[in-house]
Amino acid sequence: MSWLNEIRWNRDGLIPVIAQDWQTGRILMFAYANRTALALTAEKGTAHYWSRSRNKLWHKGEDSGHYQRIHEIRMDCDEDVVIYVIEQQGGIACHTGRESCFYRKLQGDEWVITDEVLKDPKDIYRNT
């Protein structure tokens, strides 16, 4: 698949991925994909990543049911970042049980939590 060859993978063979809500434009999470993950994302229409902490392919939602349906994949001018424009199943992208991983903002000299937990993580991952 030649479109994958246009990507400039980093020294670890990965590309940064920004996941963005297709309707609100909210940035929901940030992760990485390797070649296989990006190919599967395009082929299956659900977001796949490479988990750096677990060192394995990660089909987002495989444990939680919170799959991410792909609406669009975008690439930047340097061919080294992509956006997954997605529909977030369950409305929760973050492992803390929040809609978005970006739930803190800088206020003065402090990071302040602006988003509530929608579901207790214990209930999200109880089957794993």
Add this chain to the structure above:
Amino acid sequence: MSWLNEIRWNRDGLIPVIAQDWQTGRILMFAYANRTALALTAEKGTAHYWSRSRNKLWHKGEDSGHYQRIHEIRMDCDEDVVIYVIEQQGGIACHTGRESCFYRKLQGDEWVITDEVLKDPKDIYRNT
């Protein structure tokens, strides 16, 4: 500044930064910041980055006039990515003269350009 100590810098002392339009939510660019760049961003209220290609501090807009006024800085759950929510001066974030660096989308097996060039890069950087 203790809020900077909460950041988990990568092995190069950098953090990925997503720049997002404060009104439309569009993702405009992706770059990196080091500690100095992030501190200056918060202090001055305009986006600063670390240019990996030029290996120097980069005050976005210093050459083009296309400064980015900060509305909000957000951090993710892992403390290793931030968002600059910005107002883009001149409406052009990309060095190609487009609003956003993410001007290509995957269509079938091809990356297709969806955004027009708003200003010829030669005219953006003519003084540099």
